[in-house]
Amino acid sequence: MGRTRTLLFIALSLAYPLVVYTMLGRFEPRWLAVLLCALALLRAITTRERLWLWAALGTGLLAAWATLSNAALPLKLYPALVNGVLLLVFGLSLRFGPPVAERLARLHEPDLPPAAVAYTRRVTQVWCGFFVFNGTVALVTALWASERVWVLYNGLIAYGLIGALFAVEWLVRQRVKARAHG
Known part of the structure; x- marks a missing residue:
């Protein structure tokens, strides 16, 4: 199961710019922040290393910023x-x-x-x-x-x-x- 989460995290991370670009015109940034939340959660549950947990927290903060401000910048x-x-x-x-x-x-x-x-x-x-x-x-x-x-x-x-x-x-x-x- 851990390997599946890791592969999912890698696939989402690689596809992230294209997904954001194609969806920005169709959805508000606050809804695209769900993708960032998913990345943060996947990162947090696939690691035990403190630095990667901090990365997950940073990703979560970008997602929260995008959600609250409904701005694309945090996504980018x-x-x-x-x-x-x-x-x-x-x-x-x-x-x-x-x-x-x-x-x-x-x-x-x-x-x-x-x-x-x-x-x-x-x-x-x-x-x-x-x-x-x-x-x-x-x-x-x-x-x-x-x-x-x-x-x-x-x-x-x-x-x-x-x-x-x-x-x-x-x-x-x-x-x-x-x-x-x-």
Whole structure:
């Protein structure tokens, strides 16, 4: 059951910008806040980590703001909130270790050599930079761009950038591994 909730949370989060964009003209923002409430509840019941509970609370506050004000802005701020939380998760892992990329790498290779540990630290730093950039653009599009530009960036371009970063990192990792073994 926990896996189903997690998958539902991921699917709703990915579809969120498109759903908000398509429904804003049909429903008042206060009714779309139900989607934010669902995301907050799913996040809260799928985690035991304090930081993710805070993320759920932040999402709930955005939903309450949208409900009370009947404004679209709180709905559009959700992608910026997600990037801020991911920046915190990755950034705190650099400070208090092990870095997120190292934890993920150890799932496949528990005994990482020191060079790989240093590499995963750098990868985590790169993701932190990405979350700063992406969160800033998400915030700017929420505050000052049209809804069409907001959904284009947050519902398409941002996902393309994430995919590109994954692909580039994978290519770099292959070269780093080849150098280490050759």
